[in-house]
Amino acid sequence: MNKDFLYTLLDNMSVSGHEIPLQKKVIEEMTPYCDKITTDYTGNVTSILNPDSDFKVMLAGHIDEIGLIVTHILEDGLLKVDKAGGIYPTVYPGHQVVVHGRKQVVYGTVVNTHDLIKADMKATDLTIDIGAKDREDARNYVQEGDPVHLNTYHAEMLNGYLSARAIDDRGGAFIILEALKRAKEKGCNIGVYATTTVGEETSMRGAHWASSRIKPNVAITVDVTYAQDYPGTKPEESGDVHLGKGPVICNSSMANTKVNDLLKACADARKIPYQAESFIGRTCTDADKIHFAGDGIVTALLSLPLRYMHSPAEVCHLDDIENAIELLAEFLCTINETTDLNPFS
Numbered sequence: 001m002n003k004d005f006l007y008t009l010l011d012n013m014s015v016s017g018h019e020i021p022l023q024k025k026v027i028e029e030m031t032p033y034c035d036k037i038t039t040d041y042t043g044n045v046t047s048i049l050n051p052d053s054d055f056k057v058m059l060a061g062h063i064d065e066i067g068l069i070v071t072h073i074l075e076d077g078l079l080k081v082d083k084a085g086g087i088y089p090t091v092y093p094g095h096q097v098v099v100h101g102r103k104q105v106v107y108g109t110v111v112n113t114h115d116l117i118k119a120d121m122k123a124t125d126l127t128i129d130i131g132a133k134d135r136e137d138a139r140n141y142v143q144e145g146d147p148v149h150l151n152t153y154h155a156e157m158l159n160g161y162l163s164a165r166a167i168d169d170r171g172g173a174f175i176i177l178e179a180l181k182r183a184k185e186k187g188c189n190i191g192v193y194a195t196t197t198v199g200e201e202t203s204m205r206g207a208h209w210a211s212s213r214i215k216p217n218v219a220i221t222v223d224v225t226y227a228q229d230y231p232g233t234k235p236e237e238s239g240d241v242h243l244g245k246g247p248v249i250c251n252s253s254m255a256n257t258k259v260n261d262l263l264k265a266c267a268d269a270r271k272i273p274y275q276a277e278s279f280i281g282r283t284c285t286d287a288d289k290i291h292f293a294g295d296g297i298v299t300a301l302l303s304l305p306l307r308y309m310h311s312p313a314e315v316c317h318l319d320d321i322e323n324a325i326e327l328l329a330e331f332l333c334t335i336n337e338t339t340d341l342n343p344f345s
Helices: 003-011 020-030 135-139 167-185 205-214 257-269 286-291 318-332
Strands: 036-039 045-049 056-062 067-073 079-084 096-100 105-110 127-129 147-150 161-164 191-197 218-226 248-252 275-279 298-306 314-317
Touching: 003 020, 003 161, 003 167, 020 036, 020 045, 020 167, 020 191, 045 167, 056 167, 056 205, 056 286, 067 135, 079 147, 161 167, 167 191, 167 218, 167 298, 167 314, 167 318, 191 205, 205 286, 218 286, 218 318, 248 257, 257 298, 257 318, 286 298, 298 314, 298 318, 314 318
Parallel strands: 056 191, 056 218, 218 298, 248 275
Antiparallel strands: 036 045, 045 191, 067 079, 067 147, 079 127, 096 105, 096 147, 105 127, 161 314, 248 298
16 A cells, blocks of 8 residues: 555645645546546545446545634634534644645644633634734735644554544545555456545535435445544444454444445455444444435445544554455455345345
């Protein structure tokens, strides 16, 4: 797998609603490896292998990250913000941030006082200091609507562990793109539509647009899921998921059991480790939107185990990324138009 590309995805900004700069890097990376690349007006990028095939599998991994959006500039030049996605406001005070102005990047610090942090703290309670003299000075660099992200970047830890901002879901986006590359190497002859979707953290609009247009026979969403191998977790709620023990196949009313069985068979055949989790009802991923698109789409969810989701420094394991890539590539080379996806048979 191309770790340099992984770290490019992890270290660049794509706060929900502002994904286009990073999507352009996806296009640059994938152009040599696929037969066709398409885009749409909401911001999705779809890398396509074998576009003439009648049997189509869509892979979806969202490219957007949680963050903040500038909502107001105070008279003293401080910035007020609101959330873009499910942030934890209490992790922001005292933290360095990056504000992506229309003309240039500006660095700042989230205001921190002793009485600011409280249990019911909201994103709108946050204020950012960029060093501006006053409102007029701040407006030379920043405007309402500009995205803000925490000033954290990837770091390789001990024993194959990786820390980064927004592994949710740049990790999933990376997996689907690398899976297309590897499936091509293996001689895959079905249509593969690897879509880096936008807006999952705020509206899931990208998944709806892409799946409605592609109309795949099968769709697999690749996202992250909660690991249960650190203090304060509850494995009894969904499953005992650990980092380093393989990608996670989701048992859900959204997931087609025949697709899940085929994923497991591919993993067993290639001796790829995998884990299982259970969610009854919505998965809170792009899979939910894809499943209901058009006349309904056969859907499954494969997840990367993750610690500290939606925090400044999420943690995953590089082995899980590699095993997810290999599993998806093998799946793409196994499934075809003759595969029985009917749960009644």
